Amino acid sequence: MLDWLKSENFLCDNSKDALSQVVLKVAPSTEITGFASVDLAGPADASFWLGDSVKSETNSNGYSSALLGSLRAGLLFVPAGLLAQMASPGADFAPSVGCVVPVEYPYHAMVRFLERFAGELAENCGDAPFVAESARVHASAVVEGRVGENAVVGPGCVVMRGATLGANCVLEANVTVYPNVVVGEGCVFQAGAVIGSRGFGFYEYEGVRRPVPHLAGVRIGRECSFGANMVVAAGFLSPTTIGDKCHFDSFVQVAHNCRLGNNIYMASQSGLAGSVTVEDDVELAGGAQVAGHLTLGKGCRIAAKAGVTKSIPAGRVVSGFPAEDIEVWRRSMVRLRQMGKK
Template structure:
C-alpha cells in the first residue's frame, strides 16, 4: 500500500522516467493518493488514466461523455492535446491546445488532479511500477528472485528454481522459475530467465529463448493434427521437428503450440499470445506478433513481422499474412493478406469493403421488411 501526493507522482515521472508532464488541474487540498482503478471506477483517492477515446455511435470506442463527466479520480493522466478526441454537443472536434485544455476541464469536472502526458498508458505503467512495487513486479517478472526460505530445488545463486511437484528432464537455464505441476521433457531446452507458472508442458525438441513467460496450462510441442493417405487408410503424420521460440515472448493460459513435421514450428522475438490461442504445426511467426484470445492458425501459416489478430480470428492453413497486417475480431482468413492491410469478415476481405457491404445489407434488409 502506498500513500503519495500528486506532486510526488509528477516529480517522479518527470525526473526519473523523463516523461513530460503538464498539470492542467491541481487540487488545493493535497490529499494523499492511496490506490488505483479503471477510469469509470476510480475514487478520489485513486490514480487512473484516459487514452482520449469517447464512445462512438457503435458504442465501441470508449466511455460516453456522460460517464466521463462522472469520473471522480484523485489523479487522472490524459493525453497530449494533439491526441485528444473531445467533442462538444454540436459534434465539432476541437484541436487547438487551449480549446482542448478547456474541454478537458469541462469533461472531468470531478477529477481533483489532471495531468497531461504524451502517453497516458505508459505513464500509468511507470507509476504502478514504482509506487505499487512488489505487487506490480511479481506480475510482470519473467524469471525468479531467490529467497532463502523458498521451498523447492535451487541450483546455485541464480537458480533455476523448480517446484517439488515439477518434473524437469530437459535443460532449464539459470534464472528460470518452474512452477507447480510443470513438465519439461527430455530433449527440451528453456532459456535464461523464463517463467513457467503452473502445469506448463514443454515437449521434446522444443527450444525456448530467454525471458519468456508461460501462464498456466500452456502446452508447447505437442503432436500436430496432420494425416496422410496410404493404401486407403489415413495415417498420422509424425510431427517430431519440435518448436523454436525466440526471446521475450509470452503465452496466455491454455495456449497450445504444436510441433512441426520435418521442420519446426517457429515463433520469433517479442511475440505475445493471449489465452487459448492455437498455433498449428509448421506455422512460422515473425517478430512482434500479437494474437488475442481464441485466435487460431491452421498448419503451415506464416505471419510476417508486426501482424495482429483480434479476438476469435482464425486463419486457414498454407497462407501468408503480410507484415503489419491486422485481422479483426472473428474474421476468417482464407487467402493471403497483403502487408499493411486490415481485413474483416468471413471470408476476410479489406475492412473498408466489408463495412460497405454490411451497410448495404442492412439497407436491403430494412427495405424487405417494409
Template sequence: MMRPVTLAEVLSFIDSLEGSGYAQVASAQSLDFTLNGFAPIASAGEYDVSFWTGDSSVETGLFGNAGGVTAAMFELVHAGLLFVPKAFAASVEGGATKAFPNVKFVCGVENPYHAMVQFLEHFATTVSQSKPHIPASAKVHPSAVVEGCLGENVVIGPGCVVMADSEIGDGSVLEANVTIYSNVKVGRECVFQAGSVVGSRGYGFYMYAGERRMVPHLAGVVIGDGCSFGANSVVAAGFISPTKIGNHCHFDSFVQIAHNCCLGDNIMMASQSGLAGSVTVGDNVELAGGAQSAGHLTIGSGAKVAAKAGITKNIPENAVYAGFPAEDIAVWRRSVVRLRQMGKK
C-alpha cells in the same frame, strides 16, 4: 532426434515393409555411411533423410514445411537419403542421379511421404539418455517434474512438466500446470501462464492403403526471447522441421499455433485466434480475437486481421483484413453496408 544409422540399415527396413519394394535409383560409394538426422528437402544436409513427393510444380518445400521443390532447383538439394516416387525414378533418363546430383542415395518407393513416416517411427523415437540440468538459481516447485535443462533464474511453478531434451532459457517463468514437451527450446525471459502446452503432437493425418494415419511430429518447437503465452495456449511440434516463433511475440489465452508454423518477431494474437499447419507469418502481425487461418498460407509483415475473420488466402504486407472469407477491410465494410441496405428493402 534420432540415433545414428547406416544407409544399409534404413534400406533394409524400407525393403521389409509390406508392399514397399524400394528401387535403388542412384548408387552410393558405400551403403555404410551414417545418417544422423532428418529435414525438409530444401534444408537437408548430406547426412539427413528427406523426401520428395513428386510434385515439381510447387515450391512449398523451400519454406521448410512440405515435400515439394521445382525441377529447376533439384541440383540445390543435398541429402544423404532421399525418398522419391518410383514412377519418377523410372522416367528420368540416366537415373535419378541426373536429377539430384548432390544426393548421396536416391530411393524410389511407392509413396515417399509414407516411407518418410515409417522411417521416423522406426528410427527417430529413441528414448533420450540426457540428464536434467537445474542450476542453483532456478526455483522449482516441489510438485513440478523437470527432466530437461533450465537456464539461470528460471521459475517452474506447481504441476509443471519439463520433459527430457527440452531447454528453458534464462529468466523464463512457467506459472502452473504448464507442459513443455521434448525437443522444445525456449528463449530467455519468456512467460507461460497456467495450462500452456508447447511441443505436443500436431493434428496431422494422411491417407494410406485406405486408412487415415497419424503423422508423427518429432521436430519440436523453437521459441525466441521475450515471448508470452496466455492460459491454455497450445503450440504444436513440427513434422521434420520445428515450429518456430520469433522474439517478443505475445499470445492471449486459448491461442492455437499448429505444426510447422513459422512466425516472425513482434506478433500479437488475441484470445481464441489460431493458425492451422504450415502458416508463415511475417514480423509485426496482429490477429484480433477469434481470427483463424487455414493452413499453408502466408500473412505478410505488418498485416492486421480483425476479430472473427477467416483467412483463406495469403495476406499482403501491411494489409488490414476482415470478414469471412477475409478480404481487405474497406471492401468488407462496403459489402456489409450493401447487405444491410438490401436486407431493409
C-alpha cells in the same frame, strides 16, 4: 541402418508396398542421426522427394528440380518412377545425397522411417538434463530437459528430455514443454500452456487416414508471453518457429510448421492452421482464424472473428468471412442492413 533398409520391409502394410531392394546410391560413411525438409537436410538427415520427374520445372512438393543438384541429405526417399531416369546416361541425380532409395510412396516411407526411429531420435534429442543453480523448480515439477539461469518452473510442470528453457523464463502451473523445444530468454508461460505437442496432421494411404508424426519440435525467441491453455504444435520435418517479443492470449492455437516473425499479437481464441507464415508486427483479434499454407504480410491486422482464406498483403486490415478489406466489408454490411429495411 542401411542394411536394415534392404533387409526389412519397413513399409510392411502389404507386399505391394515393399521397399525396393535397389538402393541406387550409397555413400560408404552414410550415418543418419536426424531428419529435415529436403531443402534443409544435411549429410546426417533423412528426407523425401515427391516430384516424379527430374526434368520438371517445379515438382509436386513445390521445390524446383534445379534444387536437386544442391541437395545434401544423407538418405532420400524418391518415387520409384524416377528409377529409369536416374539409371539413364547423364542423369546425375542429386550428386551430394548419400543414399537414394526409390519407393512407391515417398511420403509414407518418410513417415514410417520416423515411426521406426522415433525412439532413437528421442535419445539423441538434446543434451543431458541440467538445472541452473539459480533456477527455482517446484517439488511437484518434472524436469528432464535443461533449465537456464534464474528460470522458474511452477507446480505440476513437465519439461521433457530434449527441451531447453533459456534464462529468466517463467513456467506457471501445469505447463508442458515437449522434447525438441528450445525457448529463448525471458519467456513467460501461463498455466496450462502446451508447447511442442503433436500437430493435427493426417495423410491418406491405402484408403486409410493415418496420423503424421510431428517430431521436429518448436523454436521460440526472446521475451515472448503465452496465455493460459494455449498450444503451439511441433513441426513435421522442420520446427514450428516463433520470433522475439510475440504475445499470445489464452486459448490461442499455433499449428504445426507455422513460421512467426517478431512482435506478433494474437488475442484469445484466434488460431493458425498448419504451415502459415506470419511476418513481423501482425495482429490477430479475438476469434480470428487463418487457413493453412497462407502468408500474413508484415503489419497486417485481422479483425475479430475474421476467417482468412487467402494470403494477406503487408499493411492490410481485413474483416469478415471470407476475410476482405475492412472498408469493403463495412460497406457490404451497410448495404445488407439497408436491404433488410425495405
